[in-house]
Amino acid sequence: MKKTVALVFGLLLTVVSYAQKDVTKFLGIPVDGTKAAMIQKLKAKGFKHNVTFDYLEGEFNGRDVEVHVVTNNNKVWRIMVKDKYPTSKESTIKTRFNTLCDQFVKNGKYIPANLTGEYKIDEDEDISVQMEVYNKVYEAVYFQTSENDRDSAAVRKWAEDIVSKKYTEEERENMSEEESQQLFMDLVVEWITERISKKSVWFTISELYGDYSIILYYDNEYNHANGEDL
Numbered sequence: 261m262k263k264t265v266a267l268v269f270g271l272l273l274t275v276v277s278y279a280q281k282d283v284t285k286f287l288g289i290p291v292d293g294t295k296a297a298m299i300q301k302l303k304a305k306g307f308k309h310n311v312t313f314d315y316l317e318g319e320f321n322g323r324d325v326e327v328h329v330v331t332n333n334n335k336v337w338r339i340m341v342k343d344k345y346p347t348s349k350e351s352t353i354k355t356r357f358n359t360l361c362d363q364f365v366k367n368g369k370y371i372p373a374n375l376t377g378e379y380k381i382d383e384d385e386d387i388s389v390q391m392e393v394y395n396k397v398y399e400a401v402y403f404q405t406s407e408n409d410r411d412s413a414a415v416r417k418w419a420e421d422i423v424s425k426k427y428t429e430e431e432r433e434n435m436s437e438e439e440s441q442q443l444f445m446d447l448v449v450e451w452i453t454e455r456i457s458k459k460s461v462w463f464t465i466s467e468l469y470g471d472y473s474i475i476l477y478y479d480n481e482y483n484h485a486n487g488e489d490l
Contacts, residue, residue: 282459283458283459283480283482283483284404284458284459284460284461284478284479284480285404285478286339286341286478287302287305287320289301289302289305290480291336291337291338291339291478291479291480291483292335292336292480292482292483293335293336294331294334294335294336295329295331295334295336298329298336298339299316299329302316302318302327302329303316305318306318306319307327310326314328315327315328315329316328316329317344320341321363323343323344324343324344324345325341325342325343325344326341326342326343326344327339327340327341327342328340328341328342331483332483332484332485333483333485333488333489335483336480336483337479337480337481337482337483337484337485338477338478338479338480338484339477339478340475340476340477340478341475341476341477341478342466342473342474342475342476343473343474343475346468346471346472346473347471347472347473348470348471348472349472350386350387350388350472352472353387353465353472353473353474354381354383354385354387356474357380357381357398357400357463357465357474358380358381360400360463360474361377361379361380361400362380364400364402364461365377369404369405370402370403370404370405370461371402371403371405371456372400372401372402372403373401373402373403373460373462374401379399379400379401381398387465387472388467391465391467392467397464398464398465399462399463399464399465400462400463400464401460401461401462402460402461402462403456403457403459403460403461404456404459404460404461404478405456405459419447422447422450423443423447457481458480458481458482459479459480459481460477460479460481461476461477461478461479462476462477462479463475463476463477464477
């Protein structure tokens with residue numbers, strides 16, 4: 261058991277870290293609570309509230325943006341960040357999309373939802389044709405983590421508990437390398453499902469009348485509608 265768990269644990273640490281039940285953050289602010297409270301916190305960050313259209317305006321990641329606060333049952337579940345000034349140039353929006361992909365990878369707080377992180381757009385791709393003719397959606401999805409999530413002792417305990425419940429001591433001792441690798445993948449999937457899938461941050465290219473913009477979403481899935489009102 262010790263050999264198997266040590267192998268799986270070592271692999272697990274290279275990809276994921278243990279996440280306690282916290283929520284997605286935007287500029288360090290938990291995506292949670294009431295809309296009024298969120299607006300006040302964003303105003304304290306320098307954003308201005310456009311009361312007429314009910315969104316906030318300011319600068320984010322070097323761009324002028326609109327920030328929309330979305331709620332469910334009076335609790336904030338999404339922060340939407342939209343370019344204030346779209347562009348008509350495909351090359352510009354492709355470069356911005358790919359740059360964002362690089363920034364998320366280098367940030368260190370995010371794990372790509374597909375584990376490969378391959379979201380970037382090829383330089384020669386005609387996105388207008390792909391979007392208009394083939395309805396292709398350009399988006400990149402990540403799960404947010406924090407330094408507090410990276411607790412190696414907690415990862416070890418969590419992994420050992422899962423393994424001991426699924427396998428007998430004899431089965432653990434006699435695991436082949438292939439079986440250990442499969443166990444590792446199962447643990448990764450389970451960890452993502454249970455621990456960080458509720459903290460998604462993603463962005464997409466939006467097109468309207470030939471103008472393109474980037475929209476980012478910071479989602480707290482704990483507050484998302486789940487059919488409670490049906």
